[in-house]
Amino acid sequence: MDLVILNGRLVNFEKNRLEAKNIGIKKGKIYTITSAEITGKEVVDARGHVISPGFIDIHNHCDYNFHTGNTDPFETSRHLLLMGVTTSIGGNCGSGSVNIKKYFDFIDTYGAPNNYMGFVGHRALREAAGIKDVYACASKTEIKVMQQLAREAIEAGGIGISLGLEYSPGASFEEVIQVCSVLRDYPGRLISAHFRYDGNRSLEAIRELVDISKETGIPMQVSHLNSGVCFGYASEALKMLETARQEGTDVMADAYPYNAASTSAGSAVFDEGCFERWDADYQDIMVAEGEYAGKRCNRELFLHIRAKHPDTRFIMFVMDEKEVDEVMLHPLVMVASDGNINNGCGHPRTAGTFPRALQRYASGKRDEALICMIEKMTRLPAQRLGLTMKGKLTEGADADIVVLNPKELKDNATYDNPVLPPSGIEYVLLNGKIVVEQGKILNDRGGKSIKKIGNHHQV
Numbered sequence: 533m534d535l536v537i538l539n540g541r542l543v544n545f546e547k548n549r550l551e552a553k554n555i556g557i558k559k560g561k562i563y564t565i566t567s568a569e570i571t572g573k574e575v576v577d578a579r580g581h582v583i584s585p586g587f588i589d590i591h592n593h594c595d596y597n598f599h600t601g602n603t604d605p606f607e608t609s610r611h612l613l614l615m616g617v618t619t620s621i622g623g624n625c626g627s628g629s630v631n632i633k634k635y636f637d638f639i640d641t642y643g644a645p646n647n648y649m650g651f652v653g654h655r656a657l658r659e660a661a662g663i664k665d666v667y668a669c670a671s672k673t674e675i676k677v678m679q680q681l682a683r684e685a686i687e688a689g690g691i692g693i694s695l696g697l698e699y700s701p702g703a704s705f706e707e708v709i710q711v712c713s714v715l716r717d718y719p720g721r722l723i724s725a726h727f728r729y730d731g732n733r734s735l736e737a738i739r740e741l742v743d744i745s746k747e748t749g750i751p752m753q754v755s756h757l758n759s760g761v762c763f764g765y766a767s768e769a770l771k772m773l774e775t776a777r778q779e780g781t782d783v784m785a786d787a788y789p790y791n792a793a794s795t796s797a798g799s800a801v802f803d804e805g806c807f808e809r810w811d812a813d814y815q816d817i818m819v820a821e822g823e824y825a826g827k828r829c830n831r832e833l834f835l836h837i838r839a840k841h842p843d844t845r846f847i848m849f850v851m852d853e854k855e856v857d858e859v860m861l862h863p864l865v866m867v868a869s870d871g872n873i874n875n876g877c878g879h880p881r882t883a884g885t886f887p888r889a890l891q892r893y894a895s896g897k898r899d900e901a902l903i904c905m906i907e908k909m910t911r912l913p914a915q916r917l918g919l920t921m922k923g924k925l926t927e928g929a930d931a932d933i934v935v936l937n938p939k940e941l942k943d944n945a946t947y948d949n950p951v952l953p954p955s956g957i958e959y960v961l962l963n964g965k966i967v968v969e970q971g972k973i974l975n976d977r978g979g980k981s982i983k984k985i986g987n988h989h990q991v
């Protein structure tokens with residue numbers, strides 16, 4: 533073997549238990565899983581540790597820094613890697629670049645910290661079609677341009693189209709249907725969607741997303757459900773998703789285990805009415821970067837930053853924590869970071885989501901709780917994305933693996949210091965090679981692009 537992992541306890545989803553086995557890895561794949569003694573050129577002793585498939589982060593913004601060019605292109609991706617993310621899905625919330633091919637080419641040349649898949653964003657399509665005002669409706673011609681650009685991005689290997697309806701209030705239901713209908717020609721694609729409204733209008737927004745999926749026939753991944761509905765609407769929203777699925781509409785969701793959200797100050801999210809929607813006030817908003825980093829807002833600071841520094845991100849402490857837990861534990865919800873770190877600033881979810889979810893919902897509980905949470909980070913997103921060789925520990929599967937110490941698991945990132953790496957993620961293997969050892973990155977170029985071409989994935 534190229535590498536063996538000995539004496540660990542492996543996650544087995546079929547049997548819903550941890551099993552003491554050795555793993556042998558050859559040429560980037562899991563070659564054998566056995567109770568027998570095996571040897572390899574490299575040995576990882578995993579005694580006392582749990583072996584999980586590598587985490588698949590189905591919702592983040594890992595490609596944002598590359599396309600904006602305003603910082604190290606892999607900054608977000610490295611924080612994701614340190615918490616065990618081996619496959620990262622960028623381009624979400626409508627922001628994924630129209631030129632997705634550019635990032636694929638970059639990774640194909642230089643490698644990346646994680647394997648990468650990406651969405652093309654509806655907001656980016658609107659901008660490329662020449663729509664400057666987010667409150668403007670698209671004309672027929674502009675919709676045609678968007679459809680053509682969407683086709684090109686999908687044919688370059690994009691996994692689907694992401695929507696950011698809260699950021700582009702002018703986009704009508706009809707426009708969205710027409711743009712997303714392009715995906716009907718490409719099997720296995722997804723729509724991911726940042727809802728049109730959060731807080732007290734979130735249920736009508738979830739309804740719209742269900743209707744988009746129903747109308748187009750394309751599976752719908754509702755993005756960061758927590759930040760939409762954890763304002764007294766979580767139970768009802770989850771019921772809506774359950775009912776939609778029973779009626780044959782393929783909707784699922786993802787969420788991150790924090791009760792604060794984050795986005796750019798200049799976005800439409802903070803336009804008139806946001807505090808009413810959230811039942812919140814200026815003091816519930818913290819500035820995440822720049823001159824006023826760490827400060828809570830008052831009316832003056834809020835307006836000043838929105839007007840003068842619209843790219844500055846705010847962190848909004850507006851969700852109900854119990855409801856966040858309810859969302860995270862629901863079987864239709866996957867764990868995803870929504871991560872985006874820029875020059876060391878941002879929300880701690882980028883560096884903490886996965887270990888935090890494991891610690892918060894599984895620590896000190898029976899093994900089943902840990903397996904259930906790991907499934908939301910591995911098998912479920914793999915199935916959602918059609919990644920048949922990932923998200924599981926079986927012979928022949930890709931050797932993307934996390935060795936974790938369940939007793940030490942902890943997110944350390946905070947709102948004051950959002951980039952502190954977690955504890956308890958002992959080893960991360962990516963495409964069969966050790967890339968993280970005891971919290972240190974050994975190689976941040978082991979990741980490959982995963983393009984969806986035709987009906988299958990091309991690595």
Ligand SMILES: [Zn+2]
Pocket residue numbers: 624625726755756
């Ligand atoms: Zn979003």
